[in-house]
Amino acid sequence: MSAPASLTELWVYLAASPLTALTMTLIAYQCGMWISARAGFSPLANPVLLAVLLLVGLLLVTGTDYRTYFEGAQFVHFLLGPATVALALPLYRQIERVRRSALAITVSLLTGGAVAAATAVAIGAFFGAGPDILASLAPKSVTAAVAMGIADKLGGLPSLTAVLVMITGVIGATLGPLLLTLLGVRDPASRGLAIGTAAHGIGTARALQMSDLEGAFAGLAMGLNALATALLLPLVWGWIF
Amino acid sequence: MLFYLTVILVCQLAGELIVVGLGLPMPGPVIGMILLFAGLVIRGGIPEGLTRVGDAFLSNLSLLFIPAGVGVVLHVGLIAQEARALGAALLGSTLIAIAVTGVLMHLLTRRQRARAGEGRGETGDRS
Numbered sequence: 272m273s274a275p276a277s278l279t280e281l282w283v284y285l286a287a288s289p290l291t292a293l294t295m296t297l298i299a300y301q302c303g304m305w306i307s308a309r310a311g312f313s314p315l316a317n318p319v320l321l322a323v324l325l326l327v328g329l330l331l332v333t334g335t336d337y338r339t340y341f342e343g344a345q346f347v348h349f350l351l352g353p354a355t356v357a358l359a360l361p362l363y364r365q366i367e368r369v370r371r372s373a374l375a376i377t378v379s380l381l382t383g384g385a386v387a388a389a390t391a392v393a394i395g396a397f398f399g400a401g402p403d404i405l406a407s408l409a410p411k412s413v414t415a416a417v418a419m420g421i422a423d424k425l426g427g428l429p430s431l432t433a434v435l436v437m438i439t440g441v442i443g444a445t446l447g448p449l450l451l452t453l454l455g456v457r458d459p460a461s462r463g464l465a466i467g468t469a470a471h472g473i474g475t476a477r478a479l480q481m482s483d484l485e486g487a488f489a490g491l492a493m494g495l496n497a498l499a500t501a502l503l504l505p506l507v508w509g510w511i512f
Numbered sequence: 513m514l515f516y517l518t519v520i521l522v523c524q525l526a527g528e529l530i531v532v533g534l535g536l537p538m539p540g541p542v543i544g545m546i547l548l549f550a551g552l553v554i555r556g557g558i559p560e561g562l563t564r565v566g567d568a569f570l571s572n573l574s575l576l577f578i579p580a581g582v583g584v585v586l587h588v589g590l591i592a593q594e595a596r597a598l599g600a601a602l603l604g605s606t607l608i609a610i611a612v613t614g615v616l617m618h619l620l621t622r623r624q625r626a627r628a629g630e631g632r633g634e635t636g637d638r639s
Binding site: 299300320340345374392417430450476494 | 517520521523524527536538539540541542544545546547548549551552553558562563565566567569570571573574575576577578579580581582583584585586587590591594596597598600601602603604605606607608609610611612613614615616617618620621624625
């Protein structure tokens with residue numbers, strides 16, 4: 272291989288290697304964490320949001336397309352699967368708590384999951400969004416992998432849903448804890464359940480930072496809401512539309 | 513370490529197989545989580561190696577959402593065009609859902625908390 276003649280050629284060469292996108296993703300995350308720490312872990316400086324903005328900026332500035340980026344980033348993306356499986360750990364640690372509150376969890380979770388989907392569609396429709404946008408909005412509180420499958424079933428755009436899920440997670444992780452404190456909800460179990468139901472994995476990641484208990488309930492809520500929404504939403508959607 | 517990483521991946525793979533085999537409308541990893549959870553219940557505890565592998569994943573959970581999030585570049589046009597509807601729907605419904613779920617759970621478990629006397633200092637639960 273001949274040496275790259277210019278900076279542009281060097282970038283073209285580097286951008287084609289999965290190593291670059293993988294490394295950039297990790298660096299962007301470190302930057303996000305660093306900024307977040309400098310901001311005193313303010314919920315407004317969400318490290319995921321910061322990292323995504325940095326990477327989007329980098330892609331736009333260098334003219335790299337998303338598919339090229341994802342070639343490398345997929346190694347990180349893949350780990351979402353095993354990480355989801357690993358949520359069994361915090362869940363097991365809180366098994367007694369969960370068992371004692373089984374009924375309360377079921378009622379709160381089903382109500383919250385239904386409210387999340389119904390309000391998203393209602394508000395979207397109020398502002399005049401088309402049917403494909405509404406179908407992409409409906410599953411936005413569910414973890415990305417499931418939400419994309421549901422959106423596809425409802426006639427939405429799965430890749431748009433992935434983005435809406437992401438934004439939902441950031442909103443929930445950022446403003447959720449604040450809102451719950453304002454409402455006087457201070458017990459970690461209720462806080463975790465609320466954030467996990469409405470803001471899936473990104474909310475769970477935030478809840479795990481607060482306490483093991485909050486994280487366990489968030490992880491539980493994320494899993495159960497994914498299950499409930501995947502089973503019920505396509506049925507309800509069929510009746511209404 | 514490697515053994516427990518294998519255990520986690522086996523749970524995920526089994527979850528994927530069950531989902532495809534039974535035509536379930538949910539993701540394989542969620543079934544994998546249920547399988548691992550069932551395994552822990554049967555075993556009656558979490559092996560130390562599994563704690564280390566699992567917590568390594570969970571302590572960096574945020575990182576794993578970044579690649580999907582960067583996908584926002586694919587829809588910049590559509591999102592800008594529908595910004596008002598999408599913004600209002602996402603912000604409004606997420607906050608309403610958090611409020612409803614949190615307050616409902618809080619009210620439903622109030623008596624239980626009072627009985628357990630957990631009203632004060634219930635935060636430092638980190639392991």
